[in-house]
Amino acid sequence: MGKRILVFLKGALLTLPLCGCWNYRGADELDIVVGIAIDFDKTAKKYKLSYEVANLEGADKNSIIDSVIVESEGNTLFDAARNAKRREANRLFFGSAYIVVISQEIAQENGIAHVLEWFLRDAECRETMHVVVSQKETAKEIIDLFL
Amino acid sequence: MIGFFGRKKEQKIQESLQKTLPHEEMGEVPESYRETLAHLKNVFRDDDPMEFRELSVGRQKPMRVCLVFCDGLSDASLIDNFLIRPLMGMDESRMGKLTADMLLSGVLQINSGKKTRDWDEIVENITYGNTLLLAEGIGECLLFDTKNFPARSVSEPEGEKILSGPREGFTEVMMTNLAMVRRKLRTGKLKMRYYTLGKQTNTKLCIAWLDGIADSEIIRELYRRLDSIDIDGILDANYVNELIRDNPWSPFRSTGYTERPDVVVAKLLEGRIAIFVDGTPVVLTLPYLFIENFQSNEDYYLNYYYTSFARILRIAAFFLTVAVPGLYIAVVGFHQEMLPTPLLISLAVERQKAPLPAAFEALVMLLAFDILRETGIRMPSNVGQALSIVGALVIGQAAVEASLVAAPMIIVVAATGITSLLVPKLNAPIIYWRILLLVLSSAFGFFGLSVGLALLLIHINNLSSFGVEQISLKGSFKFQDSKDIFIRASWRIMRNRPERLSRNKVRQTGGNANG
Numbered sequence: 001m002g003k004r005i006l007v008f009l010k011g012a013l014l015t016l017p018l019c020g021c022w023n024y025r026g027a028d029e030l031d032i033v034v035g036i037a038i039d040f041d042k043t044a045k046k047y048k049l050s051y052e053v054a055n056l057e058g059a060d061k062n063s064i065i066d067s068v069i070v071e072s073e074g075n076t077l078f079d080a081a082r083n084a085k086r087r088e089a090n091r092l093f094f095g096s097a098y099i100v101v102i103s104q105e106i107a108q109e110n111g112i113a114h115v116l117e118w119f120l121r122d123a124e125c126r127e128t129m130h131v132v133v134s135q136k137e138t139a140k141e142i143i144d145l146f147l
Numbered sequence: 148m149i150g151f152f153g154r155k156k157e158q159k160i161q162e163s164l165q166k167t168l169p170h171e172e173m174g175e176v177p178e179s180y181r182e183t184l185a186h187l188k189n190v191f192r193d194d195d196p197m198e199f200r201e202l203s204v205g206r207q208k209p210m211r212v213c214l215v216f217c218d219g220l221s222d223a224s225l226i227d228n229f230l231i232r233p234l235m236g237m238d239e240s241r242m243g244k245l246t247a248d249m250l251l252s253g254v255l256q257i258n259s260g261k262k263t264r265d266w267d268e269i270v271e272n273i274t275y276g277n278t279l280l281l282a283e284g285i286g287e288c289l290l291f292d293t294k295n296f297p298a299r300s301v302s303e304p305e306g307e308k309i310l311s312g313p314r315e316g317f318t319e320v321m322m323t324n325l326a327m328v329r330r331k332l333r334t335g336k337l338k339m340r341y342y343t344l345g346k347q348t349n350t351k352l353c354i355a356w357l358d359g360i361a362d363s364e365i366i367r368e369l370y371r372r373l374d375s376i377d378i379d380g381i382l383d384a385n386y387v388n389e390l391i392r393d394n395p396w397s398p399f400r401s402t403g404y405t406e407r408p409d410v411v412v413a414k415l416l417e418g419r420i421a422i423f424v425d426g427t428p429v430v431l432t433l434p435y436l437f438i439e440n441f442q443s444n445e446d447y448y449l450n451y452y453y454t455s456f457a458r459i460l461r462i463a464a465f466f467l468t469v470a471v472p473g474l475y476i477a478v479v480g481f482h483q484e485m486l487p488t489p490l491l492i493s494l495a496v497e498r499q500k501a502p503l504p505a506a507f508e509a510l511v512m513l514l515a516f517d518i519l520r521e522t523g524i525r526m527p528s529n530v531g532q533a534l535s536i537v538g539a540l541v542i543g544q545a546a547v548e549a550s551l552v553a554a555p556m557i558i559v560v561a562a563t564g565i566t567s568l569l570v571p572k573l574n575a576p577i578i579y580w581r582i583l584l585l586v587l588s589s590a591f592g593f594f595g596l597s598v599g600l601a602l603l604l605i606h607i608n609n610l611s612s613f614g615v616e617q618i619s620l621k622g623s624f625k626f627q628d629s630k631d632i633f634i635r636a637s638w639r640i641m642r643n644r645p646e647r648l649s650r651n652k653v654r655q656t657g658g659n660a661n662g
Contacts, residue, residue: 008605012598016591024589026505027479028498032491056496065492096488124484 030093037139094124103139180283220276222295247287259292304406312448317428327408350381353423384429398576403432418649434612455634464569473584481592501553506589
């Protein structure tokens with residue numbers, strides 16, 4: 001009997017690293033990102049990401065949920081996304097993002113493939129997101145429109 | 148001083164205990180009337196309801212006779228009219244050479260009587276309401292069936308109410324129960340054997356089966372297990388169940404139980420064995436298959452389209468009630484990707500106001516529900532309204548409005564609670580497995596949940612009942628057996644008995660259908 005339990009535990013422990021998600025983060029500790037805008041700052045050579053985040057502060061079920069813009073920058077897209085953690089107390093959650101706005105500049109100069117690649121490889125982002133290219137000066141302006 | 152009296156009292160008890168020993172050692176009744184009576188009086192000393200009615204029969208050479216019976220258990224008019232009256236009116240010429248057989252066949256006018264010389268049998272019979280007759284000059288003791296004790300009348304079992312079908316239920320008197328089964332199963336193949344269990348209670352059991360249909364190997368195994376029981380008292384069928392079951396530490400059942408004669412007859416017809424226990428309306432049936440947890444006698448009395456659906460609901464309810472709290476915790480704590488955005492946002496809004504972590508909240512609310520349910524069972528029925536107000540308003544609405552508990556948790560607890568009521572036979576394993584899955588998934592998310600469910604399936608797969616696997620996940624798929632598992636097929640096509648239970652598999656031989 002003891003041996004059988006041991007075998008079961010071994011199997012369970014072996015499969016543990018195969019499952020992707022193990023850190024507990026409550027639904028209330030998330031900043032739910034609904035839209036992402038990607039700009040490139042040529043002078044600083046940095047990506048500037050703007051996230052539209054659902055603002056749950058003081059919201060209840062009868063009010064309309066509004067949103068706030070959170071910004072971060074970094075040398076790469078991943079770097080920028082990581083840097084957002086420094087500004088926000090909560091972790092950004094990309095699972096509910098439904099739009100990615102890419103600035104005209106990036107699209108024209110580097111193409112959108114490398115941007116999409118990052119989103120496709122990320123664990124949280126859905127492939128059902130809308131991808132649009134901004135015709136304004138920056139992509140952030142589009143996100144701002146929703147506010 | 149107290150110590151002195153205490154010791155004295157103890158000594159007295161010891162002395163009186165020693166007095167009982169001769170009877171237990173003797174085993175056999177002595178020849179002499181006087182000795183037997185004295186001994187019997189010693190056995191039943193300090194026992195006022197025990198009646199020793201001493202008579203003197205005949206005028207010239209009076210013969211002494213004594214009737215021993217228990218007041219309140221025996222039918223007084225039966226003893227008066229059919230034992231005492233014929234004795235007193237006996238022809239005096241016959242008295243000199245009277246034998247036990249002559250008394251039985253020619254004098255006493257009572258339907259059942261037998262000779263015995265066994266002390267245990269005598270004591271057992273008198274305490275059961277039978278009457279013992281001792282007569283001078285007759286070496287043997289005579290026992291007569293004069294049982295007449297108060298009994299509840301036949302009524303519908305509270306715990307097994309149904310919409311349609313036979314409504315009678317068993318009572319506490321085993322003979323009535325046996326009669327109810329016999330009336331439904333009028334065949335000589337129905338075998339019923341008595342068995343006595345319990346060193347002090349001497350409880351009567353009856354093991355019933357259908358000859359040629361039940362597996363004799365299982366009957367033999369049952370007797371082997373019954374023989375190994377060594378207990379002082381049996382007050383309910385569950386005593387027997389726990390002492391003879393397979394997997395004694397498993398929370399899952401290993402024998403079926405019912406208070407309905409129609410269920411017992413149906414189980415007997417499927418090749419099962421029934422154990423009746425005197426003093427309780429509950430009858431055990433075995434072997435037990437896991438699917439019986441989800442079967443109900445009503446499945447067979449109502450339209451099979453409807454009952455097949457109901458059975459699928461019950462099976463789903465088992466998995467829901469076990470897994471829903473864990474599933475909720477895993478989704479809220481680990482796998483928010485599972486949720487559509489609007490649901491996630493409204494959930495996050497609710498969760499933000501709740502002070503407790505989700506897993507702890509779930510644990511508290513599940514406990515609250517179990518407390519409510521247990522109270523509902525234990526309390527007197529006229530305070531039921533107070534409970535439902537407390538349950539619905541305080542636990543539900545008020546807790547959410549006071550932001551003690553997130554609203555989705557109420558839904559989860561309600562779903563868990565309602566579905567658990569659908570499978571009452573599994574309430575013991577459900578409680579523990581639910582908590583186990585909750586703890587595992589609050590630590591490991593879906594991974595923990597699936598490990599817990601795997602454990603559950605492994606455990607269920609290991610269950611057996613009298614050597615019969617309760618669930619068969621390996622081997623070949625038996626189409627005939629599947630007709631009464633997830634669905635209840637029409638009686639037209641259920642031609643065979645369950646494969647693993649009975650010797651004689653064919654239930655319907657005729658070609659009355661084309662299935």
